[in-house]
Amino acid sequence: MSSTTRGNLIxxxxxxxxxxxxxxxxxxxxxxxxxxxxxxxxxxRHGIEGLLKEDILDLRQQPANIWQQLLYTPSAxxxxxxxxxxxxxxxxxIAILRRYDVRYLLYIGGNDSADTAHRLAQAAQQSGYELYAIxxxxxxxxDLxxxxxxxxxxxxxxxIAQATIDSSMNTISIPSHYPVKVIETMGRDAGWLVASSALGKREEDDPPHIILIPEQHFVAERFLQRVEEVYRRVGYVIVVAAEAIRDEKGLALGAVGQVGTDAFAHPLLSGAAQYLTDLVKRELKLRARFDKPGDLQRMASTNVSPPDRNEAYLAGKMGTQALLNHESDKMITLVRHNEPxxxxxxxxxxxxxxxxxxxLLPDEYLDxxxxxxxxxxxxxxxPLIGEPLARHARLETTRLQR
Incomplete structure (x- = not known):
């Protein structure tokens, strides 16, 4: 296929x-x-399933103004x-791609999607079909x-950073009611998202006080000791935990709430936050509750980072450019520069x-x-979250003197 040969993109x-x-x-x-x-x-439509079902849209027939609107629209x-x-x-x-004369394929996704694109590229090569897949x-x-x-x-x-700040404000206002709060984040095996909860922290006693990442085995005694120490010093405790934290045997704390696995055999977990709050209540006799932002952490349009949006656009644009340069069986990567x-x-x-x-989260990112x-x-x-996070005011604690 020469650099001037035309073809269809999917x-x-x-x-x-x-x-x-x-x-x-x-x-x-x-x-x-x-x-x-x-x-x-x-x-x-709906990824590779749509291709196999030949559920395919003609994107050239979309209204011209839809693309600017989609730039600010969450979800797929x-x-x-x-x-x-x-x-x-x-x-x-491959037969369907041949039928539609698709020579360029772009697949947007994570680890498992990269596997899909890789297998399609390899299958096309083995069948002698000229396909470029990125x-x-x-x-x-x-975690890529x-x-x-x-x-x-x-x-x-x-x-997550802003939600941790905001949710903590309720605990701060009435710590005697529920002095321990657990915020559960997504993150299958890597602690990047949990770690981000600390991006609004300025002083040692600012929330969060404890983060629990999947890379580190959970030890109940050590956790309870840390909770008790923070409670005695600060008067309340904010914990942020990944949904997939595991004990010393490698079992997820939320395994009691596991509802199966997805197509790639990844466990569908539910219950880490419940486990932790129950543990605190049982062992430390402290009232505890939890927040689970769920899909909001992936989908909240009110907290979009401008650099993130710009880089997502850049990655898509350069994906098409890579295809036109006849690159295949590769993934676009982001390369950081700090100057100027x-x-x-x-x-x-x-x-x-x-x-x-x-x-996974490197050791140098943890104390x-x-x-x-x-x-x-x-x-x-x-730099990845864009504009500064909201900082909330607090009254000085100077008491009236008589």
């Missing part, structure tokens, strides 16, 4: 949607519309899925290797190095207790 979105995943779609589509080498621009406009390609799906998928990163978990960070993380991190000020460029990495692999972040993490994460 785009899919997969995995957990984010507040900025549509920005990647917009970047990809607008780059395609600007290049005459791309004729049809198609969208898979094309619809998402969590479908693991089966071996016998691959032959059908993965565009997306995940609030921020070889990229400085992932589109979607900055906005989710901003939400923070910004990102993009690069490419082989999908074989990405698919089904994870980047000796492994329950709080270091300055190195602040330096890493603060």
């Amino acid at each position: 785009i899919g979105q997969s995995g957990g949607a984010t507040a900025v995943i549509n920005a990647s779609l917009v970047g990809a589509v607008q780059a395609a519309m600007a290049d005459k080498r791309i004729e049809g621009i198609y969208g898979m 406009a094309l619809g998402s899925c969590r479908y693991k390609l089966q071996d016998d799906d691959l032959t059908r998928a 993965s565009v990163p997306k995940t609030i978990d921020n 290797p070889f990229t400085d960070h992932c589109p979607g993380y900055g906005s989710a991190a901003r939400f 000020e923070y910004h990102c460029t993009t690069d490419l990495v082989e999908l074989a190095q990405i698919a089904n692999k994870q980047r 000796e207790s492994k329950t709080m972040v270091t300055q190195a993490f602040y330096n890493y994460a603060m």
Whole structure:
């Protein structure tokens, strides 16, 4: 296929949607519309499942103003899925791509989506079909290797940081009522999102006081000791915990509430926060409650980070450009630059190095207790959340003298 040969492009979105995943779609589509080498621009409805069902949209027929609107719209406009390609799906998928004369494929998603794009690229090569496939990163978990960070993380991190500040205000106002609060975040195996809860912390006694990440085994005695210490010193305790924290045997604390697994055999957990509050109430005799932001942390349009949106758009745009440069079986990565000020460029990495692999929170981002972040993490994460977080005023505690 020469650099002047025309072909059709198909785009899919997969995995957990984010507040900025549509920005990647917009970047990809607008780059395609600007290049005459791309004729049809198609969208898979609900990711690879839509391709297999031939549920395909003609994106060139969309209203012209929709793309600017989608830039600020959360969730996956094309619809998402969590479908693991089966071996016998691959032959059908390549046959469908042939039928629609699709020569360019862009798949926007996380670890499992990278695996899907990799398998499609390999299947096309093995069948002798000239297809260029590129993965565009997306995940609030921020756990894809070889990229400085992932589109979607900055906005989710901003939400969790601000939500921790705001939720703590209620505890601060009446600590005697529920002196211990647990905030449960998403994050399957990596602690990036939990760590972001500390981005609004200025002093040692500011919330959160304890973070619990999946990379560190949970030890009940150590946790209870830390809760008691903070309670005696501060008068209340804010804990932020990942939904998938595990005990010393590797069992998730929320296993009692597990409701199965997804198509990629990842456990669907529910119960870590409940476990922790029950533990505190039983062992320390302190009243405790929990907050679970759930989908809001992925989808809250009110807390979108402007750099995150811009970088998601850039990743989609450069994904299309990589296809037009006949790159294939690769993922777009974000490369950080701090001079003259923070910004990102993009690069490419082989999908074989990405698919089904994870980047965990580095040790240098955690203090000796492994329950709080270091300055190195602040330096890493603060540019990603954009504008400064809201700082709430507090009255001075000077009492009336008679």
